[in-house]
Amino acid sequence: MTLTTFFGCAFTAYGPSLAIFFGSIAPNAQLVILMVSSAFFWLISVLLASAIWYMASDSRNTFPVTIIYTVLLQELFRYFLYLLINRAESGLNMVAMHPKSKFNRSYITQLVNSLGPGVIMCESCKTVSLYFISAITTSILILHHCAWMMISFTGFTNRSWLRIAWVVITHYGASYLTILNSSPTINYGCAYQIIGNVALLIASAIIVFADMRHLHQKLS
Amino acid sequence: MKAEEILAASKKLFFGGFALLPMLWLYNVLYVWPVRNRADLSPQVRHYMLLSGILSVVMFVVFSVWFGIFVNQRLNWGTTGDTLTVVLVKGV
Amino acid sequence: MGVPGDRYSTDMEMTNRAATSPSRTGVAGEALGDEGENIRATANRPRRRPREPRRRPRLTPEQRAAYEEAERIADMKFYMLQIYKIIKPVVVCICLSILWVKISMAGSDYRPTQSSYTVYKESPNSTASQNFLGSLANAGIIIGQIVIVTIIIVVLFKRGHIKVLIGFFMVVVAMLLGFMGYILILNLIQVLRIPLDYLTMAFALWNFSVTGLISVFWKGPMWVQQMYLTVMSSLMAFSLTGLAEWTTWMLLALLVVWDLIAVLCPFGPLKILVESSRSQNQEVPALLYTVNAVWFMASPPDAILNRETLNSKESSESENLTLNNDGSPRTNFHGGHSRATGRDGGASISSSRNSGLDASFSAHGGMSRTSSTMELVPGANGETGNRDTIELRERARSGDSGNSPRSRGEGSPLAGRVARSTSGRQGPNRDPRRDSRETDDDEEHRESSDDDDDDDGGGLKLGLGDFVFYSVLVARAAMFDWVTTMCCMVAVLTGMNATIFLLAIYQKALPALPISICFGMLFYFATRFALVPFLAVLARGQVFI
Numbered sequence: 001m002t003l004t005t006f007f008g009c010a011f012t013a014y015g016p017s018l019a020i021f022f023g024s025i026a027p028n029a030q031l032v033i034l035m036v037s038s039a040f041f042w043l044i045s046v047l048l049a050s051a052i053w054y055m056a057s058d059s060r061n062t063f064p065v066t067i068i069y070t071v072l073l074q075e076l077f078r079y080f081l082y083l084l085i086n087r088a089e090s091g092l093n094m095v096a097m098h099p100k101s102k103f104n105r106s107y108i109t110q111l112v113n114s115l116g117p118g119v120i121m122c123e124s125c126k127t128v129s130l131y132f133i134s135a136i137t138t139s140i141l142i143l144h145h146c147a148w149m150m151i152s153f154t155g156f157t158n159r160s161w162l163r164i165a166w167v168v169i170t171h172y173g174a175s176y177l178t179i180l181n182s183s184p185t186i187n188y189g190c191a192y193q194i195i196g197n198v199a200l201l202i203a204s205a206i207i208v209f210a211d212m213r214h215l216h217q218k219l220s
Numbered sequence: 221m222k223a224e225e226i227l228a229a230s231k232k233l234f235f236g237g238f239a240l241l242p243m244l245w246l247y248n249v250l251y252v253w254p255v256r257n258r259a260d261l262s263p264q265v266r267h268y269m270l271l272s273g274i275l276s277v278v279m280f281v282v283f284s285v286w287f288g289i290f291v292n293q294r295l296n297w298g299t300t301g302d303t304l305t306v307v308l309v310k311g312v
Numbered sequence: 313m314g315v316p317g318d319r320y321s322t323d324m325e326m327t328n329r330a331a332t333s334p335s336r337t338g339v340a341g342e343a344l345g346d347e348g349e350n351i352r353a354t355a356n357r358p359r360r361r362p363r364e365p366r367r368r369p370r371l372t373p374e375q376r377a378a379y380e381e382a383e384r385i386a387d388m389k390f391y392m393l394q395i396y397k398i399i400k401p402v403v404v405c406i407c408l409s410i411l412w413v414k415i416s417m418a419g420s421d422y423r424p425t426q427s428s429y430t431v432y433k434e435s436p437n438s439t440a441s442q443n444f445l446g447s448l449a450n451a452g453i454i455i456g457q458i459v460i461v462t463i464i465i466v467v468l469f470k471r472g473h474i475k476v477l478i479g480f481f482m483v484v485v486a487m488l489l490g491f492m493g494y495i496l497i498l499n500l501i502q503v504l505r506i507p508l509d510y511l512t513m514a515f516a517l518w519n520f521s522v523t524g525l526i527s528v529f530w531k532g533p534m535w536v537q538q539m540y541l542t543v544m545s546s547l548m549a550f551s552l553t554g555l556a557e558w559t560t561w562m563l564l565a566l567l568v569v570w571d572l573i574a575v576l577c578p579f580g581p582l583k584i585l586v587e588s589s590r591s592q593n594q595e596v597p598a599l600l601y602t603v604n605a606v607w608f609m610a611s612p613p614d615a616i617l618n619r620e621t622l623n624s625k626e627s628s629e630s631e632n633l634t635l636n637n638d639g640s641p642r643t644n645f646h647g648g649h650s651r652a653t654g655r656d657g658g659a660s661i662s663s664s665r666n667s668g669l670d671a672s673f674s675a676h677g678g679m680s681r682t683s684s685t686m687e688l689v690p691g692a693n694g695e696t697g698n699r700d701t702i703e704l705r706e707r708a709r710s711g712d713s714g715n716s717p718r719s720r721g722e723g724s725p726l727a728g729r730v731a732r733s734t735s736g737r738q739g740p741n742r743d744p745r746r747d748s749r750e751t752d753d754d755e756e757h758r759e760s761s762d763d764d765d766d767d768d769g770g771g772l773k774l775g776l777g778d779f780v781f782y783s784v785l786v787a788r789a790a791m792f793d794w795v796t797t798m799c800c801m802v803a804v805l806t807g808m809n810a811t812i813f814l815l816a817i818y819q820k821a822l823p824a825l826p827i828s829i830c831f832g833m834l835f836y837f838a839t840r841f842a843l844v845p846f847l848a849v850l851a852r853g854q855v856f857i
Binding site: 047066 | 396
């Protein structure tokens with residue numbers, strides 16, 4: 001029974017990201033490398049956050065405070081990653097242009113998918129009590145990260161503050177929603193949390209698709 | 221690779237397999253398989269390949285059968301069964 | 313394996329391979345037939361030389377700049393492909409090691425233990441300084457063994473006792489596969505509660521190790537060989553997880569230092585090995601190559617060394633030029649020999665020998681030592697190895713990109729297709745860069761000097777030692793928690809990528825361990841002391857960030 005639960009939860013949590021990984025990232029050398037580097041950057045941000053948490057011994061158990069700097073750090077490092085990639089971008093774009101497919105140039109949006117699996121380790125500690133809820137949340141958050149990656153990169157590239165703001169705000173929103181999980185006063189907190197997160201995810205996905213369509217039109 | 225080379229190699233692998241090495245036979249099959257349709261290959265090579273494949277399957281079946289017998293019968297064999305077992309399974 | 317056996321097989325190997333190469337080329341050519349791009353790539357090679365002079369005069373500075381740009385991009389792409397190719401086996405090896413560790417931790421009585429040569433036994437109640445000094449002593453002993461073995465290998469190699477080396481490696485590989493395989497099986501069957509009888513186990517082990525020996529030292533499908541090398545590395549890593557925790561970290565830290573010294577210092581043994589293999593190229597044992605070349609898909613021989621010595625001071629660009637120069641004269645050969653490399657690394661040896669491209673060995677030599685050392689480790693003292701170098705070269709890209717995939721492809725058709733398509737993709741990029749190089753070349757007169765050195769290989773090579781120690785680090789992390797495991801894995805992979813990009817910049821053999829291991833250790837401790845409790849708290853509150 002425990003074994004089935006384990007596998008069920010594991011696949012619920014990581015199934016979508018694994019599918020993305022094997023479907024679209026693994027066959028592409030650039031994406032694999034980008035995935036590793038984005039995972040690395042993400043890790044650094046989380047490590048820094050945990051270092052801050054470690055030092056701030058007073059507020060260790062006040063989640064709202066924790067979330068503030070954690071999310072901020074993550075977005076900051078997302079931007080650093082963008083800067084890094086941007087430096088290499090001229091090279092990358094050119095590379096992408098050489099092959100025949102004209103859509104290659106848009107790989108930078110795809111690349112972003114790469115973050116998906118990178119997030120894996122974040123929630124991979126299985127020590128939660130409501131395993132299944134956390135599995136679902138994990139999977140939603142991984143998809144969230146993919147969407148945020150794409151939106152924010154488009155935002156950085158086009159200097160579209162709206163998109164960047166959207167990413168930051170929804171990131172906060174998603175994180176704060178998860179506080180509902182453990183809320184003692186609200187009934188069905190986890191249900192609200194999941195519904196809210198799915199709504200956010202759908203909104204992000206719409207933005208992503210709009211952007212991608214735009215990009216493709218521009219290219220063709 | 222020259223046809224003779226393949227022939228020599230697969231011959232060696234084939235005879236090597238008789239030293240209780242069905243994996244060599246399997247290896248032989250894997251080795252020859254990609255080039256099996258080459259025109260300049262002597263039919264012997266295909267022969268060896270085929271034989272190797274068959275023999276390795278036979279060996280595999282033999283050992284599977286033996287293993288099945290062992291797993292099911294070892295408790296009935298008493299000390300003999302225990303001596304044969306590498307690591308005594310706890311709880312069974 | 314007795315001495316006669318070794319001799320026999322090695323001799324075989326050489327002759328076979330020599331004979332083998334031409335026809336293989338033919339096969340490869342056919343295979344290529346359907347691939348437009350590839351053809352172009354190959355076709356370019358012969359043409360390249362003649363074309364060069366024509367082009368030069370036409371170039372304006374802007375054009376040149378554009379070419380340089382294109383070249384840079386092509387480089388980038390090339391390195392990316394290399395990383396991509398290398399990352400897969402590394403990840404597999406690491407995952408296998410994690411698997412072994414996790415399984416063996418689930419209550420097995422047969423975990424690898426500290427060997428008798430560790431002088432200090434860690435105990436929970438000893439103080440930090442005791443632990444520190446004791447583990448330093450332990451790790452120092454192990455490192456000392458590694459150093460000694462490496463030096464012995466270098467000496468043997470320099471003296472030309474290749475047969476001895478080959479025999480030695482065979483024994484080591486056999487022991488690793490057999491003995492560590494045995495220990496691993498004990499772990500597996502105990503934890504998984506499989507009743508296994510001695511008969512079946514002996515049979516399976518015997519088959520496993522003999523096939524492994526044959527695939528590594530003789531010939532056979534590439535992917536089998538690669539599989540065996542990966543498994544061997546993970547077995548080695550598994551055996552090293554028996555070391556106590558402090559000792560492991562200390563060992564990794566010392567290894568970083570040793571790696572730096574051995575590869576970068578003027579008198580570093582590995583560097584000497586590389587150089588000597590270059591000077592007496594014909595003597596490079598096939599085994600070594602096989603071990604390496606195989607691994608990395610065959611990069612044909614390269615002239616890293618040459619490069620290193622000749623132009624170490626030069627900017628990467630000029631180096632490229634050099635390479636190019638080297639490459640161009642030989643271009644015609646590339647096809648033959650690189651292709652030959654394909655199935656078994658060994659092939660490259662013989663073929664290159666035939667064509668008289670001795671220099672090509674040098675690069676391999678470098679690799680080989682690495683990997684070879686690695687292998688030694690298990691056998692002799694159990695520890696060991698070195699690894700070390702990722703050498704990347706890119707030289708005529710056409711040569712390599714065409715070759716390496718192809719070679720792989722020959723091994724297994726499936727892989728071949730993939731590889732081929734990648735090379736195809738790369739095709740177009742290559743041209744501009746090559747041209748630019750050529751143009752530049754003319755300006756340099758380095759050509760003549762380098763010509764003899766040849767090189768063409770281009771592939772990235774990573775010693776098996778690196779595999780082992782990456783895996784050791786991650787396996788050690790896996791003994792703590794999943795979070796640390798994943799963090800260390802990402803850190804190690806990132807470090808590896810960074811090393812490869814550095815290679816792209818410096819164009820010479822670099823030690824592969826330092827960056828990865830430093831990242832890995834940093835992440836391990838950060839994760840362990842901050843992230844894990846942090847995540848535990850978050851998880852308790854079901855909060856996601």
